[in-house]
Amino acid sequence: MKSVEELLDIASKCVRCGTCKSFCPSYEILRREGGGPRGRVTLAETSLKEAGMGGTPFGPAFQKYVKDCTLCGSCHSNCPNDVDVPALILAARTGYIAKQGLSPFASLAIKNLLGSERLRPLSMKIASKLQGLIFKGSTVEHALVSRFSIPLIGGGRLVPNLPERFFMESKTAKARKSGPEQGAAKPKVSFFVGCGVNYFLPDIGEATVRVLERSGATVSIPKAQSCCGMPALSAGDQKTAREHALKNLEVFEKEDCDYIVTSCATCGHALKDVFKDLLCDSGEEDSEMAKRVDAFVAKVRDITELIAPEGDIPVKDIEDNERPLITQDGSKVTYHDPCHLRRYQGIAEEPRILLESSGLELVGMKHPCKCCGLGGGLAFSNYELSIEIARIKAEGVRGSGADIVATACPGCIIQLKDALHRYGVDAMVVHVVELL
Amino acid sequence: MLRDSLKPITTSVQKELQGLLARENLSFLREDILCYSYDATNKIVPPEAVAFPETPEEISAILKLANLRGFPVVARGAGTGFTGGSLPVGGGLILSTERMKKIIEIDTDNLTAEVEPGVITGDLQAAVEKHGLFYPPDPTSFKFSTIGGNIAECAGGPRAVKYGVTRDYVLGLEVVLPTGEIIKTGGKTLKGVVGYDLTRLIVGSEGTLGVVTKAQLKLIAQPETRKMMLVKFAKLEDAARTVTGIIRRCIVPSTLELIDNASLRCVEEFTHMGLGGVEAVLLIEVDGRSESVEKDVLDIEGICKENASTEFRAATDKFEVRDLWKVRRSISPALKRLKSLKLNEDVVVPRSKLVELITGVEQISKERGVIIASFGHAGDGNIHVNIMVDKDDEEDCAKGLQAVEDVFKLTVSLGGTISGEHGVGTTKMPYINMELGAATIEAMKRIKEALDPRGILNPGKIFPAG
Ligand SMILES: Cc1cc2nc3c(=O)[nH]c(=O)nc-3n(C[C@H](O)[C@H](O)[C@H](O)COP(=O)(O)OP(=O)(O)OC[C@H]3O[C@@H](n4cnc5c(N)ncnc54)[C@H](O)[C@@H]3O)c2cc1C
Ligand code: SF4
Numbered sequence: 025m026k027s028v029e030e031l032l033d034i035a036s037k038c039v040r041c042g043t044c045k046s047f048c049p050s051y052e053i054l055r056r057e058g059g060g061p062r063g064r065v066t067l068a069e070t071s072l073k074e075a076g077m078g079g080t081p082f083g084p085a086f087q088k089y090v091k092d093c094t095l096c097g098s099c100h101s102n103c104p105n106d107v108d109v110p111a112l113i114l115a116a117r118t119g120y121i122a123k124q125g126l127s128p129f130a131s132l133a134i135k136n137l138l139g140s141e142r143l144r145p146l147s148m149k150i151a152s153k154l155q156g157l158i159f160k161g162s163t164v165e166h167a168l169v170s171r172f173s174i175p176l177i178g179g180g181r182l183v184p185n186l187p188e189r190f191f192m193e194s195k196t197a198k199a200r201k202s203g204p205e206q207g208a209a210k211p212k213v214s215f216f217v218g219c220g221v222n223y224f225l226p227d228i229g230e231a232t233v234r235v236l237e238r239s240g241a242t243v244s245i246p247k248a249q250s251c252c253g254m255p256a257l258s259a260g261d262q263k264t265a266r267e268h269a270l271k272n273l274e275v276f277e278k279e280d281c282d283y284i285v286t287s288c289a290t291c292g293h294a295l296k297d298v299f300k301d302l303l304c305d306s307g308e309e310d311s312e313m314a315k316r317v318d319a320f321v322a323k324v325r326d327i328t329e330l331i332a333p334e335g336d337i338p339v340k341d342i343e344d345n346e347r348p349l350i351t352q353d354g355s356k357v358t359y360h361d362p363c364h365l366r367r368y369q370g371i372a373e374e375p376r377i378l379l380e381s382s383g384l385e386l387v388g389m390k391h392p393c394k395c396c397g398l399g400g401g402l403a404f405s406n407y408e409l410s411i412e413i414a415r416i417k418a419e420g421v422r423g424s425g426a427d428i429v430a431t432a433c434p435g436c437i438i439q440l441k442d443a444l445h446r447y448g449v450d451a452m453v454v455h456v457v458e459l460l
Numbered sequence: 461m462l463r464d465s466l467k468p469i470t471t472s473v474q475k476e477l478q479g480l481l482a483r484e485n486l487s488f489l490r491e492d493i494l495c496y497s498y499d500a501t502n503k504i505v506p507p508e509a510v511a512f513p514e515t516p517e518e519i520s521a522i523l524k525l526a527n528l529r530g531f532p533v534v535a536r537g538a539g540t541g542f543t544g545g546s547l548p549v550g551g552g553l554i555l556s557t558e559r560m561k562k563i564i565e566i567d568t569d570n571l572t573a574e575v576e577p578g579v580i581t582g583d584l585q586a587a588v589e590k591h592g593l594f595y596p597p598d599p600t601s602f603k604f605s606t607i608g609g610n611i612a613e614c615a616g617g618p619r620a621v622k623y624g625v626t627r628d629y630v631l632g633l634e635v636v637l638p639t640g641e642i643i644k645t646g647g648k649t650l651k652g653v654v655g656y657d658l659t660r661l662i663v664g665s666e667g668t669l670g671v672v673t674k675a676q677l678k679l680i681a682q683p684e685t686r687k688m689m690l691v692k693f694a695k696l697e698d699a700a701r702t703v704t705g706i707i708r709r710c711i712v713p714s715t716l717e718l719i720d721n722a723s724l725r726c727v728e729e730f731t732h733m734g735l736g737g738v739e740a741v742l743l744i745e746v747d748g749r750s751e752s753v754e755k756d757v758l759d760i761e762g763i764c765k766e767n768a769s770t771e772f773r774a775a776t777d778k779f780e781v782r783d784l785w786k787v788r789r790s791i792s793p794a795l796k797r798l799k800s801l802k803l804n805e806d807v808v809v810p811r812s813k814l815v816e817l818i819t820g821v822e823q824i825s826k827e828r829g830v831i832i833a834s835f836g837h838a839g840d841g842n843i844h845v846n847i848m849v850d851k852d853d854e855e856d857c858a859k860g861l862q863a864v865e866d867v868f869k870l871t872v873s874l875g876g877t878i879s880g881e882h883g884v885g886t887t888k889m890p891y892i893n894m895e896l897g898a899a900t901i902e903a904m905k906r907i908k909e910a911l912d913p914r915g916i917l918n919p920g921k922i923f924p925a926g
C-alpha cells in the first residue's frame with residue numbers, strides 16, 4: 025500500500041490551479057471547495073501531515089467532504105500535474121475510519137452483506153425474503169421503490185428486486201463451478217462475478233456466459249470467489265478490502281485459465297489496479313507476492329475488451345443470434361461510459377464497436393463519460409447528492425432520443441434505472457453484453 | 461495597505477455574523493478555513509471565517525458590521541487568481557460568491573446578459589451560445605473562474621487580440637460599497653455619460669473598492685466559422701517576428717498564442733502531442749465569414765513561411781482543435797514540472813517590441829542563470845514570463861527575484877506594463893512604482909480612502925505600505 029510519504033509526495037504536486045473543479049460532479053452541485061478535488065487534496069494533505077493514516081485532526085465536516093466524492097477520477101485524469109486525488113481521498117477516509125470506526129450501517133453492508141466469505145451469505149437470502157416490507161412494487165420490471173426513507177437507501181428510491189435465486193446459485197453457475205474444461209483447444213475463461221451481478225442483476229451473468237461460450241470459450245465460475253473489495257475500500261476499510269483481494273487471488277490462481285473476465289467495470293478496476301496496491305507495499309515490486317499479482321492481473325479482462333473484434337475472443341454470430349432483449353426493430357441505443365472502465369481501464373471504443381455491430385442504431389448522448397453519481401459509496405452515504413448528480417445523465421439520455429441505454433457496469437445500471445425513473449425518462453438500461 | 465486598526469473576529473462578532481446569515485452559509489470550522497486559504501498562487505493564508513451569502517443585502521449587512529467591528533472582508537470567486545487577490549492577508553472573513561450563480565437574464569433583443577458574480581464564465585458562454593450569441597472574454601481559466609473574479613481582475617484571454625478584455629463587455633454593475641451601500645452603475649444601454657464612469661473604476665479594482673453582486677454584460681453574434689492553426693519554428697525569435705508580421709499586415713486573428721520550448725516540454729508529459737522537441741509554436745485562430753477566414757489562413761501561412769516556420773498545420777476537425785487548446789490551457793499549471801516555485805509575470809509591450817522583449821528575456825535567463833518559460837497571448841503583446849526556481853534553494857530564489865526585476869525594467873523601458881491581466885494583488889505590490897508615478901499612486905489611494913475609510917475591504921493589496 026502507498027506510504028504516507030508517497031501520498032504526501034502526490035499532494036505536493038498540486039499547485040491549486042483549480043482546473044479539476046470544472047470536471048468534478050460533486051463540486052458542480054455542492055459549490056464548496058471542500059466538495060471539490062482541490063479542497064479535498066488540501067484537507068487530505070493536512071490530515072496526513074498531522075495524523076498519518078492512523079487518524080485525523082478533523083471532525084465531521086472533513087468526513088463529509090471526503091465522503092461526498094464518487095471517486096470518479098475525472099479530477100486526476102484532467103489534472104495537468106497528474107495529481108492522484110482519489111488516492112488521497114481514500115487515504116483520508118482510512119484516517120477517519122481509524123479514528124472512529126465504520127458507521128453501524130456501513131459496517132453491516134460491508135462486513136455482512138457484500139463482504140462475506142462467499143457470494144451467497146444467509147443475510148442476503150433473508151433480505152431477499154423481507155424486501156417487501158420496506159419496498160413496494162414499481163412499474164419498472166425487476167425493480168422496487170422504497171416506501172419510506174431508510175438508512176443507506178433513502179426514500180422513493182428505485183432499487184433492483186433481489187432475485188429469488190442469486191447468480192451463484194443458478195444452474196448456469198453451478199454447472200461451471202469446477203475448473204475450465206482442460207485439453208480442448210478452446211480458450212479457457214474464468215468468470216469473476218462480483219456482487220452487483222450476483223445479488224442484483226444475474227441476467228448479466230447469464231448473458232456473459234452465453235456470449236463467451238457462443239464465441240468458442242469454455243467458462244468456469246469458481247465457487248469460492250468473493251467480493252472484489254471495492255465497497256470496503258471506498259468506505260475506508262482497507263483491511264477488509266485486502267482480505268478480499270488475497271482470497272480472490274488464491275481462488276483464481278487455482279483455476280488453470282487463460283483469462284479472468286468480469287462484466288463489472290468496478291470489479292475490473294479492482295482486479296487490474298487495486299489488488300496490487302492492496303497486496304504489495306511500495307518498494308516491494310520484486311517480491312513473491314508482486315509476481316503473483318502481476319501474473320493474475322495479466323489475465324484480467326473486461327468482457328467488452330475480451331470479446332471486441334480486436335480482443336482475444338472476438339464475439340461470434342451477432343447478426344443471426346436471437347437477441348432476447350430487443351423487441352422492436354429500429355431501436356436506438358446510447359452508451360454511458362462507466363468511470364471505472366473509461367478512466368481507470370482506458371476502455372471506451374470497444375463497447376461502442378460492439379453496440380454498432382449489434383445491429384442497433386448507436387446514438388450519442390451529452391456528457392457520455394460524466395459520472396452517474398453512484399460510485400465511491402456516495403449512493404449510500406449521500407443519496408440526495410448522488411441522485412442529483414445522476415440528473416445530468418438522465419437529461420443526456422432524454423436528449424439522445426434513445427430507447428435503450430447500454431453500459432458496462434452493474435452499479436451504473438442500478439443508478440441509471442433509478443435516475444431515469446425519478447426524472448421521468450422512458451428508456452431501458454442494460455449491459456452491453458445483454459444486447460449481443 | 462494594512463491598517464493597525466483592523467480587528468480579529470472575536471466570539472461576540474461571530475455571534476453577530478450568525479445573526480446575518482443562514483446557518484449553512486457561515487462557517488468557522490477549520491476544514492472550511494483551510495479550504496478557503498489559498499488561490500492559484502499556491503500560498504496558504506487562512507481566514508478566520510467563511511461566508512456564503514446569497515443576496516446583496518446579506519453582503520451589505522456583513523460589510524456594515526465589518527465597518528463597525530473593524531474586521532477585514534475579502535471577496536472570493538473561484539480562487540484561481542495568480543496574484544493573491546483573494547488571500548486574506550489581514551485575516552478576517554472570506555466572502556465566497558459560490559452560491560450566487562444565477563444567470564438572471566439573456567436578452568436576445570438587446571444582446572445583453574445579466575448575471576450574478578459567482579457564475580462560472582464558461583457556463584455563461586455555453587448558455588449564450590444556445591442563442592447563437594457570444595461572450596468573448598476567455599481567460600484560460602474560463603472553465604473554472606467566475607465572472608465576479610474576471611471583472612475584479614479585468615481578465616483577458618487568447619481572444620483579447622481581436623475581441624478585447626472583460627472591461628469591454630461590462631455595461632453595468634450592481635456593487636456593494638465597502639461601507640455597505642448598494643449602488644448601481646451603468647445599465648443595459650450601450651452608452652451613458654451621466655456622472656463618473658464608476659463601472660470602469662470597479663472593473664480591475666481587484667476587490668478593493670466594492671463587491672460586485674450583479675453584472676450587465678454585452679454579447680455579440682457568434683462568428684460564422686473558425687479555423688485553428690499550429691505553426692512550428694526552429695527559433696523563438698522567428699515566432700515572435702511572425703506575430704509582429706501578422707499584426708503589421710492588419711490581419712486580426714481571434715487567437716495568436718506563442719509557446720516556447722520549456723513550456724512545450726512540460727505539457728508534453730500530460731498531453732502527448734509530440735511537441736516536446738519543438739523550439740517554439742504559434743497557435744493561431746481566425747474567425748468570421750468563411751471567405752475571409754479562408755483568405756486569412758492563406759495570408760498567415762505566407763507570413764509564417766517568410767519568417768522561417770518549419771511546419772504549418774491547419775486543424776481538420778474539432779478533436780484536433782480541442783487537443784490543441786488542451787495543450788495551451790495546461791501549460792501554466794504544468795510548469796511545476798520544471799521547478800517547485802513559479803514566479804509568474806504577465807507583462808505586456810507594444811506589439812512592435814515583441815521581438816525585443818523575447819530576446820531580452822532570453823538574455824536575462826542566461827545572465828541570471830535561471831530557467832524562464834515564456835508563453836502567452838502574444839497577439840496583444842502580452843507574454844507570461846515564468847521564472848522557475850527551487851523554493852527550498854535560497855540562492856535560486858534570490859536569482860529569480862532579480863530576474864523578475866530585470867524583466868519588469870525591460871518591459872517598462874519598452875513602453876509596456878508589468879501586468880496585462882493578472883492584477884497586482886500582493887505579488888506585484890513591490891513593483892508598482894516602477895510603472896506608476898507617485899502622484900498617480902496617490903490619486904488611487906485617495907479613491908480607496910474615500911470609498912473605504914476604515915480599510916476593511918481586501919486590505920493589504922495593490923499599494924505597498926507607507
Ligand atoms: C490555469 C489558469 C489560467 C489562467 N489564465 C488566465 C488568463 O488567460 N487571463 C487572465 O486574465 N487570468 C488568468 N488566470 C487568472 C485568474 O483565473 C483570473 O484572474 C480570474 O479572473 C480570477 O477569477 P476567480 O473567480 O478565480 O477570482 P478569485 O481568484 O477568487 O479573486 C480574484 C480577485 O477578485 C476579487 N473578487 C472576486 N469576486 C469578486 C466580486 N464578486 N466582487 C468584487 N471582487 C471580487 C477577489 O477579492 C480577488 O481580489 C488564470 C488562472 C489559472 C489558474
Ligand atoms: S489537483 Fe491538479 S488540477 Fe486540481 S488544483 Fe491541484 S494541480 Fe490543479
Ligand code: SF4
Binds near residue numbers: 048095
Ligand atoms: S474523484 Fe470525482 S467526485 Fe471525487 S473529487 Fe475527483 S472529480 Fe470530484
